[in-house]
Each structure stands twice: as C-alpha cells, then as structure tokens.
Amino acid sequence: MEIFVVPTASATGSVAAGILAAVIRSKPDAVLGLATGGSPLPIYKALAGHSVDMSAVSGFALDEYVGLPAGHPESYAEVVRREVTERLQLDPAKVAVPDGSAADPEQAAADYDAAIAAAGGIDVQILGIGHNGHLAFNEPGSALDSRTRVEVLTERTRAANARYFSTPEEVPLRCITQGLGTIMEAGHLLLVVNGADKADILAAALNGPVTADCPASILQWHPHVTVVADEAAAALLAPASGQVPVRVAGAAATV
Numbered sequence: 001m002e003i004f005v006v007p008t009a010s011a012t013g014s015v016a017a018g019i020l021a022a023v024i025r026s027k028p029d030a031v032l033g034l035a036t037g038g039s040p041l042p043i044y045k046a047l048a049g050h051s052v053d054m055s056a057v058s059g060f061a062l063d064e065y066v067g068l069p070a071g072h073p074e075s076y077a078e079v080v081r082r083e084v085t086e087r088l089q090l091d092p093a094k095v096a097v098p099d100g101s102a103a104d105p106e107q108a109a110a111d112y113d114a115a116i117a118a119a120g121g122i123d124v125q126i127l128g129i130g131h132n133g134h135l136a137f138n139e140p141g142s143a144l145d146s147r148t149r150v151e152v153l154t155e156r157t158r159a160a161n162a163r164y165f166s167t168p169e170e171v172p173l174r175c176i177t178q179g180l181g182t183i184m185e186a187g188h189l190l191l192v193v194n195g196a197d198k199a200d201i202l203a204a205a206l207n208g209p210v211t212a213d214c215p216a217s218i219l220q221w222h223p224h225v226t227v228v229a230d231e232a233a234a235a236l237l238a239p240a241s242g243q244v245p246v247r248v249a250g251a252a253a254t255v
C-alpha cells in the first residue's frame, strides 16, 4: 500500500488524477471504477486538465440509489453523467451505472456484476470512504466477499447524504452497490480521503483489524492500493516505519 499525504483536498485530486492519467496513457482503453460522493470530485476536475485521450476509456459506477425517478439530479447516473462523463468527454455508451429503477433490482445488480467481469474487470477503482467505514454502499456488517447487490442504507449514511436532497426523507432507503468482493477484484484501488472528520475512520481502516465492522479495512488485503489523503484526514494514521517522506505535486508529503 502506498499512502500520499498532501496539504489540501484539491491536492488529493491532482495527485490521484496524475495517477489515472498515467494509467490511461499506458492503457487507452482502461476500465475505471467511478466513485461519487464529494471526495472524488477534485479528481475529475483535475483529470479534465490533463491532455490525455479518454475516448476509449470505459467506466463502471460503484453504486446507485434504488427508487429515485429516472433523471433525478441526485441519482448517481446523473451525477456520473455531469461530473465524469461530460467533464472528461467519455463516450456515454462506455459508462455504466447500476439500474436503480429496474423492476427487479436484485437481477439488475447481478447483471451489473456480470457486466464488469465481461468487460475484463476494472483496472483502477476510485474509492471514497464513509464515516462509518463504508466502501461504495457496503455498510458495516457487509460480507467481505459480497457481490453487487441491493443493500439497505444505514441512517448514518442517509443523514450524511441528506445534504444533496431537499429533505432528509427524500434520501432513498435502498441502493445497488458493488460488493466488497467485486471491488477487491479491481487491479488497483485508489482511495481518496479528505477532512478531519475522516481521520478516525481512515486510521481504523488502514491500521486497525480487518473486520466487517469497518468495510474499508479490507483494503489491507488488496495487493495494489494507493491512498491519497489530505493532512487533516491522515492526522491519526500510524507513522509507517521504514518509509521516507515523498514530495508530490510540489507539496511536502509523508508516507
């Protein structure tokens, strides 16, 4: 696992975008795993500034709400369209989001898992982390080998996401999320974290035991993980022995 610590949330985006641009240059038809939430937004903004041809890139979103009307501005299909597909000028036909308005969401989830496999798997999966340690919408208690499925959102997650809706009641009760087992099959996991409010959970995920109580702790078992955190989020990480400070994007960083 490599950990880059940078001064600001915006710098997390620059560093992560640099990593993604290098991947796309070496593999123009890379398959990206696309995360929503606030943390990855600086990545997409920074990546748009790179002169790299993304016309052959494809993407799979991590998750989607179940039950929002099609075209709802806060559905992840719409967020991904606005923040990723249009910003990066990806081919919309190459960008998939779980179908949260399917008549049979369980089947839609299974089909989505199969579509990822059929695409040859995800090369780089962008991830954020929830305050309770969730990855995508894998809430605490999710099986570490879980597949893409329908899940019930915790009240904590609904409260955290209420900021995107006019009323807290509007936040859906269920979602389709890639499973932890699905996420673990990606070749490279790129976790971006910022803010002091994530410091406790980031330390628990990276330095604590691997446990379903903190789904993000499963990152410790993946062979290729890059964490990009701002100083506030990294404040409680255990100092790693034997590693030297590195300099990233012109900013002092410690590993």
Ligand code: GLP
Pocket (backbone or CB within 6 Å): 035, 036, 037, 038, 039, 040, 062, 063, 127, 128, 129, 130, 131, 135, 136, 137, 157, 161
């Ligand atoms: C959301 C998403 C996750 C995201 C997390 C943290 O609900 N489903 O994929 O990582 O919550 O979001 P944020 O980065 O806004 O804190």
